[in-house]
Amino acid sequence: MANSGESEVSTSELAKILGKTARWINELTREGVLVQTGRGKYPLAESVQRYVEHLKKQYEEVGGIDYAFEKAAHERAKREKAEIELAAMRGQMHRGEDIAAVMNDMVGGFRAKMLGLPSKVAPQLVGKTETPVILAILTQEVHDSLSELSDYDPRTFLAASEDYVEVDDDEDSG
Numbered sequence: 001m002a003n004s005g006e007s008e009v010s011t012s013e014l015a016k017i018l019g020k021t022a023r024w025i026n027e028l029t030r031e032g033v034l035v036q037t038g039r040g041k042y043p044l045a046e047s048v049q050r051y052v053e054h055l056k057k058q059y060e061e062v063g064g065i066d067y068a069f070e071k072a073a074h075e076r077a078k079r080e081k082a083e084i085e086l087a088a089m090r091g092q093m094h095r096g097e098d099i100a101a102v103m104n105d106m107v108g109g110f111r112a113k114m115l116g117l118p119s120k121v122a123p124q125l126v127g128k129t130e131t132p133v134i135l136a137i138l139t140q141e142v143h144d145s146l147s148e149l150s151d152y153d154p155r156t157f158l159a160a161s162e163d164y165v166e167v168d169d170d171e172d173s174g
Helices: 011-018 022-030 044-062 067-090 096-125 131-150 154-160 169-173
Strands: 008-010 041-043
Touching: 008 011, 008 044, 011 022, 011 044, 041 044, 096 131
Parallel strands: none
Antiparallel strands: 008 041
16 A cells, blocks of 8 residues: 555556556556556555566566576586596596597507508518418518507506596595
């Protein structure tokens, strides 16, 4: 109810003040956002305050900042970052630049062996005329070169990492 000194306005006047239509004012009245003091009469100050509160609620529902949600999202991101860092320290995950360094060394070594293959094998093939003998020599050298690529050792990646820390599994379970 309006105070005795508070001015009252009609539906059309309130609509004009709020920049809306009379139909819209009636809808907000049905929803309980606005309260009439009599048929088609509204307390001006209270109606404006109720309208502002209504807008605040709508803002929070559709796009306002929910600080509890934002805080939870921030904490979740911090936890995920800590889990990633811990996995890297334990050697369970490797940084891209560490993988690139190890793989570049590995492929570089393989490339060098393959490029050196002709000069290494040519002297062995001098005077050989039987295809099976030549084939066996070439096959053996290719296999030797390829074996370097198959010598995967996860510790090679750990040695390249600045983050890796040796963790005793017994300490971790306590």
